[in-house]
Amino acid sequence: MSASPETAGIYVHVPFCLTRCGYCDFNAYAGLDHLASRYVAALLREAELAAPDWEGVGVVSAFLGGGTPTTLEVADLKALLAHVRSVFSVTPDAEVTIEANPDTVDEQKLAGLLEAGYGRLSMGVQSFDRSVLAALERVHQPESVTKAFRAARAAGYDNVNIDLIYGAAGETLESWGRTLEEAVALSPAHISAYALTIEPATALGRQVARGDVPAPDPDLEADMFEAACRLLGEAGYGHYEVSNWARPGYECRHNLGYWERRPYVGLGAGAHGYRDGLRSWNVRPPEEYLSMVERGELPVGGSEELEPADAYLEEVFLRLRILQGIPASWVDDGREEPYVESGLLVRDDGHLVPTERGMLLLNELVLGLTS
């Protein structure tokens, strides 16, 4: 879409976790730590196999996600990043993020990570409310969050994200307000706040289906979203995506790449990649991933070529997530009118941008504008 040289992001997936949380449907496993060193070796190998196709493409961001990447040794993580830098054209100012759980890091480890080049830290805090953490089956306690955050500061991190989840069973608007206040009090550069989504293929999903746990109340979640918008806005965080707030200049470049549909490389079990209308993904089971890479094969599990209609739908629903919105010319004449009138969309310099209320009803907007 632009004349500037192609750039890309790299996502590296680490599928290991201390325990499996009830709500999480990511490709992550507890009890597979014995595969860690083989896995790191395989990542290095996969990077080598994948890199030739990306020659000359400037990698402007990398993101180590999981799972819990910080279950790996600092030395391994350092070697991994160094290797990625050696086989891809990673730009000097690339944003490099690593996800961490409060219980897997201390000041020493964090200092090691910063020194290894992981300049941005994303902490899976989820909540400062003990009962909410319990409902989410998170093993850490609110105190370890504060402790881990202070350790990050002491280790020299200034670009730290805090992940929060709202809407778990038993959480009230007041409790969520306190979680937001605690988060703001730590003054991180970036805050992500997600409405709890019940995924059917999870322990929590089954509990909800059985009626053992109530499904989140969408109206309460809407109230919580509005509380987040208000409190985070007042604290100086800009709302730049449905679930993401940042201090100016600290928006996550890597994630923006997904929403702007820039290319990305996926490394690791189940990781997805995208380039020029082709979306592909690696095999999900770690053992399968290991054996394929160890045989010298790219561990591709599947791919899809986007039809123009798919691409259009994607473009609309991804771009509406970020404040950029979509050019008004993409929408058939008049379709946006009822949404503009009812205050879900605003027109901004030839673009249609969702309002806060519109963000909460984004699916409706996307379907209304494209169908």
Add this chain to the structure above:
Amino acid sequence: MDTSHIRNFCIVAHIDHGKSTLADRLLELTHAVADRDMRAQYLDRMDLERERGITIKAQAVRLTHGGYELNLIDTPGHVDFTYEVSRSLEACEGAILLVDAAQGLEAQTLANFHLARDAGLVIVPALNKIDLPAAEPDQRAKELADLLDRDPDDILRISAKTGEGVEDLLKAVIDQVPPPTGETDAALRALVFDSMFDPYRGVITYVRVQEGELPSGARIRLMATGAESDAEEAGVMAPEPLPVDTLGPGEVGYLVTGLKDVHLAKVGDTITLAGKGAATEPLPGYREPKPMVWSGLFPNEGGDYSELREALDRLKLSDSALSYEPETSQALGFGFRAGFLGLLHMDIVKERLEREFDLELIATAPNVEFHVIRGDETVVVHNPAEMPVPGTYDRVEEPIVFATVITPKEYLGAVLDLCQSRRGELVDTTFLTPERAEVHYMLPLAEIVFDFFDHLKSSTRGYASLDYEPWGYQESDVVRVDVLLHGEPVDAFSTIVHRSKAYAYGKKMTERLRELIPRQLFDVAIQAAIGSKIIARETVKAKRKDVLAKCYGGDITRKRKLLEEQKRGKARLRKVGRVDVPQEAFIAALRADAGAKKK
């Protein structure tokens, strides 16, 4: 055959009181079926097996015994088919009144007994199942004796299961039931008491020759419809079909008419010979089938209107009582408004459409026919949509039935309460025995078509039985209640109810729809209204949240597919004004009312 050796009779009995088992014993006793071919429920199973082949029902079976020709004539056993029952009874001179010695008389048996007695039939009463431990033959015999005004010792006691007493019963039929009368050389008059359509042989009628002779292959004329045809074959069921040369006076048999449309040979019509030798007067008592209950029939979601039309057209070939006309519903699409003899008939038609034609149907709540009177003009309304708004007519009349309920005395209070709550007017209560009461009520038919059976059964633990017959029309304060979504009426939910029930209906429907209508981008008012007056209201609050919380690199394909799924769902929605409603919501709301069941 000399008419003095003919006996025509039927068995009047409640379901499960042993009619089929008695028929088995009679077949055995008269050697109608070879021992090796005999099996339980022989006649019923003939019908079932013939569903796949040629459908000549065992509607009248000829048995021979001791030089007598005995014609056992079947009668339909339900309140919807009173007229058909009366025609079958016209074919008989006698009736076995068969009563379970444990259960006693039931309302429907009683109703059919009255029909039989009114038709001048000789009644041969018998208590069945005397071998059962629960049998109370003395008490039941007294009940029957009181009813018939006879000595309890006259009541035969049999066990159709073991065969005990069956021969005596057969002897009683021969001794007590008079032979038919009728001149051989008179002009032919044969009563059609059942009629059916067979895909291979066309219309087959079951006839009782009153006078004259019906030869196989005659050119016949149906006197009510005027249809003429070359009949293909006359015969008797013995119990397998057996062609005969001629059916003479007093005889009962079938006639393959050569007609292709069952509407040309309806129950109650008179067959005579065409041309020379035709009778001038038909047999008395012919009546056009008259629908009593109407319902909208629509194809289920994705279903095909033309398939439904074709199925109805084909069904009508074999069901002369079925009528229908196209109807368009904004909520349910294209369909038909169909008229039925009653609820059972409606259920039968629905079941046949679904089973034989593999259709999935949505039926709107059944309603009766109202007469709207303005000056000297009467408008017949059998669709709520046709009901004019209040103030534009003088009055409305609704159909009333004379209902008979038989109940054990401990449930009498519950029965009276139920009938009272259904706007009933008590006629009288009598006791058949000290334990069993017979209650007569005048009830609006509209109250019966609406889950009355279910309530009667549940409030009497299944012990009460019901029968009713039409009793004309009566002025009534009925109103049309509309259900509106965001100000737009939803035609499928409009109904005509008595004013005293309007609020309850409105409240029930609005509450039900509040649960079923998905939240929209705006508050949706769900209202029930009489004319412009709102009588109930619920609100579906505007949806506030519908967004995927997370969407990163690995999620995009899956989330796009979720959206596409949601988009397909949206495409299936029906619009009522500004409100999007899934058809399932309409169906669910209607299903909850499909409570009216056959007995």
